[in-house]
Amino acid sequence: MTTLIKSATIIDTSSPYHNQQKDILISDGFIQKIADNIPNKKEYQLVKEENLHVSCGWFDTSVSFGEPGYEERETIKNGLQVAAKSGFTAVAVNANSNPVIDNKSAVEFLINKANGFTTNLYPIAALTQQSKGEEMAELYDMQQSGAIAFGDYKKPIANDNLMKIALLYAQNFDGLVFSFPKNNSIAGEGIANEGINSTKLGLKGNPALAEHIQIARDLFLLEYTGGKLHIPTISTAKSVDLIKEAKKKGLQVSCSVSAHHLTLTDDELHSFDSNYKTNPPLRTKTDIKALQKGVKSGVIDIITSDHNPMDIELKKVEFSQAKSGTIGLESLFGAVNSVLDLEDFIETITSKPRTIFRLEEASISEGKKADISIFNPDDEYLFTKEHILSTSKNSAFINKKMKGKVYGVFVNNQLILNS
Known part of the structure; x- marks a missing residue:
């Protein structure tokens, strides 16, 4: 499976692309290419969202x-x-x-x-x-x-x-x-x-x-x-x-x-x-x-x-x-x-x-395993019970103002996005 993340601002101080907006091509769970523009010629699985950021x-x-x-x-x-x-x-x-x-x-x-x-x-x-x-x-x-x-x-x-x-x-x-x-x-x-x-x-x-x-x-x-x-x-x-x-x-x-x-x-x-x-x-x-x-x-x-x-x-x-x-x-x-x-x-x-915790280090760089969180840091909203996905609902943040929306993750060669 090949996935293309379009126009993503990369937040990763270990990456040469830190704070840059790039396209990211992922194939078989690894980052194959990072560039200004990667055409979606083969109808790759596409991730394209408003104010898209990754880390x-x-x-x-x-x-x-x-x-x-x-x-x-x-x-x-x-x-x-x-x-x-x-x-x-x-x-x-x-x-x-x-x-x-x-x-x-x-x-x-x-x-x-x-x-x-x-x-x-x-x-x-x-x-x-x-x-x-x-x-x-x-x-x-x-x-x-x-x-x-x-x-x-x-x-x-x-x-x-x-x-x-x-x-x-x-x-x-x-x-x-x-x-x-x-x-x-x-x-x-x-x-x-x-x-x-x-x-x-x-x-x-x-x-x-x-x-x-x-x-x-x-x-x-x-x-x-x-x-x-x-x-x-x-x-x-x-x-x-x-x-x-x-x-x-x-x-x-x-x-x-x-x-x-x-x-x-x-x-x-x-x-x-x-x-x-x-x-x-x-x-x-x-x-x-x-x-x-x-x-x-x-x-x-x-x-x-x-x-x-x-x-x-x-x-x-x-x-x-x-x-x-x-x-x-x-x-x-x-x-x-x-x-x-x-x-x-x-x-x-x-x-x-x-x-x-001695886990494997991650980096958004070419050739590295794709272990990526996908988000919008500027989206503002009120957190309500409708945002709770857990079985239990005991949240201290109900009716609190939030800044930042999560779109999903890519890890273990799997893409999970919020619908």
Whole structure:
């Protein structure tokens, strides 16, 4: 199959065609030619859209699909289809399932389930058995089966020695260890950012301090052990500062931030809409500004949707009783593109995560494998339930203004376009 992408502005700093408008000819999954004008003489499959832009394929490093065990929230099949139509050519799937992905058979199950789909799936296996934080899981065996990192999703490791041993052990096979930034002793039963809004609304507070203490502990451990540490979905200004200082010391630490923590504050909680109940909780305008600055300066390596589907029974209850989590694949681009420069966004969703997770580098250059996201960065619209493709509808971005429309992806010699 041969595909011709017409008049596409290429956003890829690794490509000699960066910021240039070109035609791209793809044959058998590889980029055959890039030129000012390529005639469609043989009636190639044609991609021609308004204000068409392309970049290397987007990689979302924190996605939950539910399967196995929570198929009512999202299946792998539907989740990967949603990811493709949302512009993602690859996703890293959390061990947020029942049973937990904590052994090689479970890792292989995920990989086999995803076989043949357009978007690539990479498992993040549990760091501890059943994600209980007590005994380390079979990390080496799971990496050999295809796991690209290890972490207990949204569950902090309270045992200091266990985290120390994990960082030491994973070095034997260049493993990447996740540590969720939350100290449960400090956070307690807090469900909202501890501050003015939580006090006004009568919601139990989860202080930023709970995040800072955990990150500080993990960075001290990393300095002692060496190895590679990833801190997912940070949410505060102080967290940015802590990680910045650790990077200055030369520690191998990376971090991510979610789209909702880059764009939404705890002012949203005045509606008591449980779609705004997240973990970590939404923070303040000061935190948002620091997180955005952290992305621009390179301290924050990755932007993620932190896509976490929840069925209606878990959300249509009192705010205090609702489960934390929001979906985000469909809204990530439109939300983040509204507050960040396009090139900053592209770098944190393409080259940086690929490097940290040791995936094959992508480039929009002749002779390279076609791994491409296709979009319009200027289209403005209001995000509604009609834009949600996921099985679950728990989006924090409903009725929010968006900037940027995804047309689709080309990867694995397959073209997926939104109708």
